[in-house]
Amino acid sequence: MTHQSPLERLLRGLALVLVVCFFIFPILWIVLMSFQTNETILRSPPSVVFRPTVSNYAAIISGHLDSNVASMGIEFMRNLMNSVILSAGSVALSLVLGVPAAYAFARHKFRGSEDIAFTLLSFRFAPPLLVLLPLTLYFQQIGLADTYLGLIWVYQLICLPLILWIVRGYFEDISPDIEHAYRIAGHSWFSTFCRISLPLAGPGIAAAALLAFIFAWNNFVFALVLASADKQPVTVGALAFVTASGIQYGQIAAAVVLSILPVLALALYAQRYLVEGLSLGAVKG
Amino acid sequence: MKAIRIENLTKTYKGQAVLDGVSLEVPEGGTLALFGASGAGKTVLLRCIAGAVEPDAGRILLGGEDVTGLPPEARGIGMAFQNFALFPHMSAEANIASPLEARRSSRAQILDGVGRVARLLKIDHVLGHHPKALSNGQKQRTALARALVAEPDVLLLDDPLRNVDAKLRFEMRLELPRLLADRGATVIYVTQDYKEAMAIGQSIAVLDEGRIAQIGTPEDIYLRPASIGIARLFGEPVINLLDVIPERDERGVHVRLSDQKLYLAPGYEAAVGRAAVIGLRPEALHFAEHGIPVEIEAETPFNEKTVTLTQTKRGRELFVSRPAGTPAPSEGSARISAAAENAILFDRLTGQRIVPVLHAREAAA
Structure with a gap:
């Protein structure tokens, strides 16, 4: 100091x-x-x-x-539950899909790998409304409109690119020699991924998951268009407080506080893990 | 124990041949020091053998079995990396235990094996520490212990002493050959330090730009280097190299150094009249009553020896080395003579050593 x-x-x-x-x-x-x-x-x-x-x-x-x-x-508690289901579900799906994909992009340079990775990122550039109109039509035809599954699927547009790109960077930061060393010691590829790569990228995965969760939680427009009342998350549900007899500020405020709490709790919990992970860097350069 | 046999190994990165038809052989239980400048392809070769890098062409045989296409975990190799490559989220003990775990050893076997190798390498007191809490020397020993613990038939050591301090490097240089001999494994030891290569290798392979430039015993490489380049890599101070044209008179083949005739060992008849370079190790030169007249320029103590930089009348510089403490002129003019039997002759155009041809008659004489 x-x-x-x-x-x-x-x-x-x-x-x-x-x-x-x-x-x-x-x-x-x-x-x-x-x-x-x-x-x-x-x-x-x-x-x-x-x-x-x-x-x-x-x-x-x-x-x-x-x-x-x-x-x-009003069904605010139901909205809150919907938010939890949609956000947690879409982050979980994104982790299952995105973490192995991020590993592949980080470790294996195959033909077109950069293009595919960039295409996935470009989903974040497109204005949501642009994809929403055709999606609504498709979803109605294949029966995905107004289902949790359909919403979680669409939420991948938010979560997947985020997790993919953040986690990829963390995987790239792990020295390949550490993985080689574990495999030469006699462990299979999969065991190396689970015992070495995943724990070492852990803080990055946690940070990405947290961010994705917040983005999913705060999403408004996808749910507004694609979900009916019983599937709506808090962001859409809060509209109910704008009533014909005026805006219920007190209740909106209480609703906001309630809807912040889960994210806040998650962030506080993940923070310990993030800090612990960041002090782990012990690879000699 | 398994012999290592590399056949015609080739690896290209972005059109650049990093390994260009490398072939070599290490007998069962032998230790080969793989020596070369950085970028010569030593590490890539080692990684090919370990299975971390896939070669474009060529074969790798361990104990006669072709392992070229096998994944690293199926090759039964122990390897220590230059950057240690310890698992940062595991204790030193878990790091060392990982090869035993992969072999599904029992808990007791693992504890026993780790304890034994840790005591051997004097790191048993830090087994509970994570890598970030270890000193560089302890990290290096942990990495070495991890490579040794499962008693692999083939041991690959990638410049393991590169990142440790000078004292430890010196100690390990003495300790390692015994340790490796005890293990009985077949070892390839990569290094950039010629002293390390000569101390540890039973034989030395010199890698230059992806090709094997010479393989031989340390003595071979030092006394009979295959080319000027290799001669310059081994030895400190660097070998004296002088342009000469060998001549012949009634006494034999000789070169002229400052109008003094230096008669070469027999067998150099073919070199007469060719543009050549003579290599004289600094320790093959000594101050004498008669010989090449030189001016003394500088004197440098070099631990156990003293090196004098001298200049001939024609302005060519010569290093002369002698044991420290022995008397020698330290300034002004002096004369040096050379031990001709230790002179090495190279072709000036190709840089290759001119090998003396001994006829049966001369060899007998």
Whole structure:
């Protein structure tokens, strides 16, 4: 560590606090909103002093949305479940398909391998709406519209290129000699892949999976077009809070907090693993 | 134990021949030092034998069995890599144990085998450490232990002392030949250091631009190098090379060095009149009463020997080497004479050694 004067430390701390505030504030505000009624949220000037209420959470979890005009049912918890199923399912499928593919692209330079890898990446360039219209027609004809399977399939457009390209880089960073050494020791190709390549690329796979999960979780337009009410994830489900009698800010805020929680928990869990993995680099160059 | 036999091995990368028809043979239990500059193809050759690289053409036979198409795990080879290639997520013990695990040894056998080789290489106290917690010397020994533990018939060592400090390198250079002899394995040892090659190899193969330039005993390579290039690679300081044209008089074939006649060993009749280069090892030259007049330019102590750089009247530089502490002029003019029997003659155009032809009569005399 370089030596720092007290003033320098103070300024540095101050700068960090400012940056953190800037990024945390919207989340903090949402959390505060989620404990308020629509009336206290909309009063002017806004105030952080209020009597907290859990009515928003209660309404969302029980599925009954009571506004001052009418009462209606919402299925937010079902949306949340759908989000979990769709995101976890598509990340799992992407890992099963993408990790071996990434290994192949990293280790075996075959004719056209770069072209195929780039084509897969280019799925990310295309505007989703461009592929959505023809997909909707196909899916309706082959019966994949409004099924988890169909959605997970389409979500591969988001997850697969991401996982493929990130994990490929991690595989390329593993010295081939380490794999050769394990095979010369007498282990089969498959055993080498499982015992050497996968653990060493582990942090990369975790990072890619986490990112893919977040992208899938936040996806809006695929589910909006391809899924009906009972398959919709939270991003689409949140539209239900825009009601004829006004926007239910308190409940939206509570819904947002609930929909952030799984991703946040996952990120915190994966973080330990990421850091552990990053300190593993022990290959002599 | 298995003999290694390489036949006409060829490997091309991007149109560049890295191995160009390499053939060599190591007898059962023998140790071959594979020597060459970096980029000569040593590592590629080793990887072909190990199965990590597939050759374009040629055959590899281990104990008479053609293994050319076999995957690495089916060849029964032990290999130590130059960069150690330890498994970073496993302890030293698990690293060393991996060849035994692959052979489905029992837990007790694995512990016993690892313990034995670790004690032998003096790393038994760090078996629980991960590679990043090991010093370079310990990493090198761990890699060596991993190669040795399953007692393979064929052992490939790719410059294992390259990345360790000088002291350890010196120790291992003394230790390794005994260790390898005890094991009884057939060994190919790759190195860029001619001293290491001469200390460890029972025979030395010199690889140059993908071809075997010479195979022979260390003595052969040093005293009878096949070409100027090889002569320059072995020996420190580098061999003295002087352009000469051998002549003949009533006493025999000789070359003229600064108007002094240096009579060559018998057998060089064919070289008379040809443009040649004479190679004189620095230790084949010594200061004397009579001989080639030179000016002394510099003197450098070289551990156990002292090397003097001298210049002849025609401006050609000669290194003279002598045991440290022996008296010699250290400045001004001096004369040197050469031990003619140790002179090596090369063809100036091809760079190849001119082999003396001994007729039966002369050989008997």
